[in-house]
Amino acid sequence: MDSHRPGDEPRSLADVSTPGRVAAPDEAISHEELALAARNHGLPLEALRYDVTPPGLHYVLVHYDIPPADADTWTLTVGGHVRTPLALDLAALRALPPVTHRVTMECAGNGRARLTPRPVSQPWLVEAVGTADWTGVPLRTLLAEAGVEQDAVEAVFTGADHGVERGVEQDYRRSLPLANATASDPEVLVAYAMNGAPLPPQHGHPLRLVVPGWYGMAHVKWLHDITLTDTPFTGFQQAVAYRYRQASDEPGDPVTRIAPRALMIPPGFPDFMTRTRVVRPGPLRLEGRAWSGRAPVTQVEISTDDGHSWEAAALSPPDGHAWSWRHWHADWTATAGPHTLTARATDAEGTAQPLTQPWNRGGFGNNLVQRVPVVCL
Amino acid sequence: MDSHRPGDEPRSLADVSTPGRVAAPDEAISHEELALAARNHGLPLEALRYDVTPPGLHYVLVHYDIPPADADTWTLTVGGHVRTPLALDLAALRALPPVTHRVTMECAGNGRARLTPRPVSQPWLVEAVGTADWTGVPLRTLLAEAGVEQDAVEAVFTGADHGVERGVEQDYRRSLPLANATASDPEVLVAYAMNGAPLPPQHGHPLRLVVPGWYGMAHVKWLHDITLTDTPFTGFQQAVAYRYRQASDEPGDPVTRIAPRALMIPPGFPDFMTRTRVVRPGPLRLEGRAWSGRAPVTQVEISTDDGHSWEAAALSPPDGHAWSWRHWHADWTATAGPHTLTARATDAEGTAQPLTQPWNRGGFGNNLVQRVPVVCL
Known part of the structure; x- marks a missing residue:
């Protein structure tokens, strides 16, 4: 709450508005x-x-x-x-x-x-x-x-x-x-x-x-x-x-156009505090949206094993809204235990979401794939 | 992100949904x-x-x-x-x-x-x-x-x-x-x-x-x-x-009815990151809202010296909305340097906002006064 200390009184805007920075390790x-x-x-x-x-x-x-x-x-x-x-x-x-x-x-x-x-x-x-x-x-x-x-x-x-x-x-x-x-x-x-x-x-x-x-x-x-x-x-x-x-x-x-990204609607229901998702064993529809500001999304793949294997999701047909997200879905049969779900978009320029973080000092344009931990009980 | 570890697989809801807790000191x-x-x-x-x-x-x-x-x-x-x-x-x-x-x-x-x-x-x-x-x-x-x-x-x-x-x-x-x-x-x-x-x-x-x-x-x-x-x-x-x-x-x-509280519109303009407020020297109107779910708000006081002294703010007349907040205002002449602004509501039951935190394990009904640090430059 306090950006100033007694004896260290702010005298200019530079005293209340500091340079951009990157957090220390584990900060x-x-x-x-x-x-x-x-x-x-x-x-x-x-x-x-x-x-x-x-x-x-x-x-x-x-x-x-x-x-x-x-x-x-x-x-x-x-x-x-x-x-x-x-x-x-x-x-x-x-x-x-x-x-x-x-x-x-x-x-x-x-x-x-x-x-x-x-x-x-x-x-x-x-x-x-x-x-x-x-x-x-x-x-x-x-x-x-x-x-x-x-x-x-x-x-x-x-x-x-x-x-x-x-x-x-x-x-x-x-x-x-x-x-x-x-x-x-x-x-x-x-x-x-x-x-x-x-x-x-x-x-x-x-x-x-x-x-x-x-x-x-x-x-x-x-x-x-x-x-x-x-x-x-x-x-x-x-x-x-x-x-x-x-x-x-x-x-x-x-920084200009939006890099491709897919997001999934977290399936099942959440724990209030951890937001961990709980799903029941059996068939389940996974769905979400995908978009790119560079070119139309041409492919969405999903992984239910934290990125070890991938399969194609079904993309909804183009709806005439070239600058809006597209719906996608894929079917999955949940089995007991923990799983990490991921979706990955690729656009018509051939750019796919990265599986390791694209890093820059501002944290801009970072389209690392989403990870959705679920527990099947 | 991970609420589970390999070899420690969740087998019941209790494993993914843990008891309420209070953070450790400095956590x-x-x-x-x-x-x-x-x-x-x-x-x-x-x-x-x-x-x-x-x-x-x-x-x-x-x-x-x-x-x-x-x-x-x-x-x-x-x-x-x-x-x-x-x-x-x-x-x-x-x-x-x-x-x-x-x-x-x-x-x-x-x-x-x-x-x-x-x-x-x-x-x-x-x-x-x-x-x-x-x-x-x-x-x-x-x-x-x-x-x-x-x-x-x-x-x-x-x-x-x-x-x-x-x-x-x-x-x-x-x-x-x-x-x-x-x-x-x-x-x-x-x-x-x-x-x-x-x-x-x-x-x-x-x-x-x-x-x-x-x-x-x-x-x-x-x-x-x-x-x-x-x-x-x-x-x-x-x-x-x-x-x-x-x-x-x-x-x-x-937990039932809302305890009295006043909030101030932070005056001046903010620094993006710290949200510290910058104001110019001279007269300035402070204003905000006050409410209580127990009885009508009867008084709002403001302090411009971090709670050392208080003066009455002007309350807007009742507008027929008994369960809605009331507007208040007070005039202040800002002088160069840092200041901490505070407002405090009192309701018709005589309950005033506390100056020290009312604490309970859930963090409920905590109507400690707001503190708004500003810097006058």
């Missing part, structure tokens, strides 16, 4: 990590049963505070290197032809708390995912209306949430290359509705960016400004955070 | 506690700004799994010691005159993770609260229709969530004394709507009990049966869990 989950876990939340894995995640079950990560927001007075500005700067209220956005995309969104830090060594940040286990129907205006429509100038290379998106992170005071801000911002597939949305209702506060009320196929950090919430720039954006969330790095002093590669 | 948060924190979630404290908590921000605790539920085929049965057993579908319940109550609900284990020593369970810090408008049918209406027999003493409520807890396989089940079940104030509801919409899955879709003034464990979710009994219910959640105990071998007192 346990801290109260700071727990405080993030209590605020933010994942998808309870049994909620993988829903094609579209109901309100309140979709994962949420908020960097700073959920800002107060009034949809009646909210204005989105589009400026910088454009011919006609825009200022649009919600009514003006709703008057444009709406588009809805079903999108599976995942936090770039999903799985971080299982890494060894553990990057110290939001301690996700495996559940930072959700799928929603997002409705709004295509970003390319707004950019066409504003008239992007020839020299523009990126669009920079500013949200209303304000805080400090590793010593840098900031509004949350991210950019997209112009080619991504204006693409038709995946089509980026300025969204004002989630599952047919106005955005909830924690999902960016009243406006957010939705970037199908990309990790959550790209989907800027509480969006109020889009600025076209003639140089690449080098702000904190672009150039400092959300980079794949092995050492803290390297520039690293940017 | 850190375990992965099991973290897994509960990732599934369940609290109210981000800035959401205290809303009179009624928007969907997805209200705290959620699910003992086992959120069960699959189909509102179209759901049936609520009322039986046991009644003259006319009932079986009601949702249409039949909606056809009865609806009642809406605004209710502040809090988990009985709120604050547990700050206790010393720490009871090992869902590791709430201070945020397990929320306020909703619940709409449904008064329980007393249903009981009058069924005709409670003279010898009935309790109503037992069964939910559809199934799991094992401390070795006991169970559906979640709790009871109320008949006097509470049939009271007019607080009036117990069989609720089918939250904030004007059907219940979300995690809040009991399609039916739950709402018991204004009581901790969350009484508000049985996924409710499908009410049985009137002529003896007090002695099931796990009534006689084993949710008791105030200093030692594990004593019967303990039952």
